[in-house]
Amino acid sequence: MSVLVFSSLLFAASVAAGLLGAMTGLGGGVVIVPVLALLFKVDIRYAIGASLVSVIATSSGAAIAYVREGLSNIRVGMFLEVATTLGAVVGAYLAAKISGHWIAIIFGIVLLYSAISSFRSNVDHLVPIQPGTLANKLELTGRYTTADGIQAYSAERVPFGFGLMFGAGTLSGLLGIGSGAVKVLAMDQVMRLPFKVSTTTSNFMIGVTAAASAGIYLSRGYIDPTIALSVMLGVLCGSLLGTRVLVRARVSMLKQIFAVVVVVLGIEMIYSGITGRI
Amino acid sequence: MRKPSDHELELSVAGMLRFGVSAAALVSTLGGLLYLRQPHASITRFQRFNAGGPGLRTISGIWQGAVHLDPRSIIQLGLVLLIATPIARVVFCVIGFARQRDRLYVLVSSIVLLVLLYSLSHGFQ
Numbered sequence: 001m002s003v004l005v006f007s008s009l010l011f012a013a014s015v016a017a018g019l020l021g022a023m024t025g026l027g028g029g030v031v032i033v034p035v036l037a038l039l040f041k042v043d044i045r046y047a048i049g050a051s052l053v054s055v056i057a058t059s060s061g062a063a064i065a066y067v068r069e070g071l072s073n074i075r076v077g078m079f080l081e082v083a084t085t086l087g088a089v090v091g092a093y094l095a096a097k098i099s100g101h102w103i104a105i106i107f108g109i110v111l112l113y114s115a116i117s118s119f120r121s122n123v124d125h126l127v128p129i130q131p132g133t134l135a136n137k138l139e140l141t142g143r144y145t146t147a148d149g150i151q152a153y154s155a156e157r158v159p160f161g162f163g164l165m166f167g168a169g170t171l172s173g174l175l176g177i178g179s180g181a182v183k184v185l186a187m188d189q190v191m192r193l194p195f196k197v198s199t200t201t202s203n204f205m206i207g208v209t210a211a212a213s214a215g216i217y218l219s220r221g222y223i224d225p226t227i228a229l230s231v232m233l234g235v236l237c238g239s240l241l242g243t244r245v246l247v248r249a250r251v252s253m254l255k256q257i258f259a260v261v262v263v264v265l266g267i268e269m270i271y272s273g274i275t276g277r278i
Numbered sequence: 279m280r281k282p283s284d285h286e287l288e289l290s291v292a293g294m295l296r297f298g299v300s301a302a303a304l305v306s307t308l309g310g311l312l313y314l315r316q317p318h319a320s321i322t323r324f325q326r327f328n329a330g331g332p333g334l335r336t337i338s339g340i341w342q343g344a345v346h347l348d349p350r351s352i353i354q355l356g357l358v359l360l361i362a363t364p365i366a367r368v369v370f371c372v373i374g375f376a377r378q379r380d381r382l383y384v385l386v387s388s389i390v391l392l393v394l395l396y397s398l399s400h401g402f403q
Binding site for chain 1 (some may be wrong): 284285287288289291294295296298299300302303306307309310313314324325326327328329332334335336350351353354356357358360361362363364365367368371380382383386387389390393394396397398400401
């Protein structure tokens with residue numbers, strides 16, 4: 001297979017991953033590594049490097065849309081990025097120490113978790129602002145528009161959320177993913193921020209988290225220009241297209257199909273890790 | 279000078295991000311087009327990991343290669359621009375919080391910036 005054919009196939013697969021990822025909210029990055037490793041037989045380190053680069057592109061490219069909605073919280077994001085970036089540096093170091101088999105197994109578990117979490121019902125939390133709390137001292141509060149008018153909200157259980165964010169960063173650095181599912185878990189379930197605020201702030205944070213391990217990946221040679229270019233452009237095109245068609249498509253059906261694909265990829269990753277094929 | 283609101287700060291950050299991603303995509307696509315015009319080796323090497331030389335792993339090596347119009351170095355230069363985009367975003371936030379006179383968040387965003395620069399410094403060997 002020539003480089004042109006290989007790159008074109010890679011680009012096409014990445015467009016599909018980005019499109020489905022954006023339309024279903026699961027994120028395109030999460031399927032890129034298994035697709036590259038299982039289908040294209042690319043070494044998992046190149047796959048992780050290419051995925052990380054595509055995660056930076058989609059997160060940064062989509063930021064303008066989230067900002068227009070005015071829902072992301074820049075202070076909550078920046079405060080939690082202290083945890084995710086430190087975690088990402090640790091994750092990038094671990095990636096060199098842990099064998100590819102274990103990375104594949106951990107990846108599989110994260111895929112299964114992402115598929116399950118995409119079906120959780122979104123109950124909107126609304127914690128009132130109280131003076132004297134840690135969240136208030138750290139300015140982890142905000143306002144957003146709901147059906148009942150403008151509501152003020154605050155975060156809760158800040159240390160627990162911060163700790164979980166460190167874990168999300170470690171997974172991001174280890175697996176080359178945005179780990180948006182864990183970030184939303186920390187903000188929505190643990191810190192009880194409103195769901196929309198959690199998802200948009202998570203998207204805003206993903207690029208910075210990924211950049212924290214990208215420098216280490218680059219110096220180790222994980223980022224191969226030929227693979228990373230096709231994947232980055234493909235996922236970027238796919239996800240930009242995905243946010244456009246989002247309003248017109250019947251998402252629930254698509255979401256179920258994509259979740260099944262993610263589950264199958266997750267099981268395949270775990271199986272390949274255990275049998276030593278990755 | 280008037281203090282910018284959070285939303286104004288976010289809008290300026292988002293504009294910068296869009297510029298960074300566009301510039302990165304443009305530079306690396308240019309490198310990709312140059313690369314496709316060359317006769318190349320078989321692609322089987324992607325199945326086995328090979329860290330490669332400093333030409334693609336250090337910022338100075340990538341720059342040297344790009345100046346000499348090596349296609350893979352030009353692609354890599356675009357990817358370095360992409361990695362630099364979120365870092366520039368954090369710099370924007372440090373400045374924005376400073377203009378808002380929010381000392382706590384100047385400190386918080388400076389810590390994030392230091393972690394990012396630490397990671398990027400690996401590419402400067």
